[in-house]
Amino acid sequence: HRDLQPRNIMYLDKSCRPSSLRIVDFGFAKQQRAENGLLMTPCFTKEYAAPEVLSRKKYDESCDIWSLGVLLYTLLSGNTPFASDRNDSHELILARTSHKLQFTGPTWDRVTYNAKTLVSAMLDVDPKKRPTALELCKHPWFSNIDSLPNVKLATIQDYNRIRHNLDATFNAINGNSNKTLALGPIGDSNLFKRRNERTLHQQKLEKVK
Numbered sequence: 001h002r003d004l005q006p007r008n009i010m011y012l013d014k015s016c017r018p019s020s021l022r023i024v025d026f027g028f029a030k031q032q033r034a035e036n037g038l039l040m041t042p043c044f045t046k047e048y049a050a051p052e053v054l055s056r057k058k059y060d061e062s063c064d065i066w067s068l069g070v071l072l073y074t075l076l077s078g079n080t081p082f083a084s085d086r087n088d089s090h091e092l093i094l095a096r097t098s099h100k101l102q103f104t105g106p107t108w109d110r111v112t113y114n115a116k117t118l119v120s121a122m123l124d125v126d127p128k129k130r131p132t133a134l135e136l137c138k139h140p141w142f143s144n145i146d147s148l149p150n151v152k153l154a155t156i157q158d159y160n161r162i163r164h165n166l167d168a169t170f171n172a173i174n175g176n177s178n179k180t181l182a183l184g185p186i187g188d189s190n191l192f193k194r195r196n197e198r199t200l201h202q203q204k205l206e207k208v209k
Helices: 062-077 090-097 113-122 133-138 156-176 190-208
Strands: 009-011 021-023
Touching: 062 113, 062 133
Parallel strands: none
Antiparallel strands: 009 021
């Protein structure tokens, strides 16, 4: 996919059930050419990009595991692990990826050990050491989901606000999808008129010459 981030993971409907989650926007997606085929094109959103992508090295599908790790860290703690501000440069974010992750404080005290080990593995700076998608599914945090403790995370107070914003976004998208845009003649557009005026002005200047 090469651009896994919150805006590219959406609900199919308003149920907010995990089964309705969908990955969208495959504009940067690339099919692996061969078993050992590596990619070079730096396609990314800096806050969620793997260090090998930020440093413009060769990379493979493990860059998506890193992005998912950033997402999981954010969902569990309410903060992104490496970007403290939207204006942080990708060089600054790259430098922070070399720091050891800290799972301390009241927020992380509520998170299980298995969840922490999973995030840590997904955010390994060495892409070869990151788990594959299949290995993720076999991790205890996923395979023993029914035995997970029912502990509210520290960010749960924002749930109502998030749900309200989600409903508003869904309604806006769904409402606009039924509207048909009225397209008029090209000659009536402001852009066409401005370009036409410039063309006529240029022709007059050429006649004067």
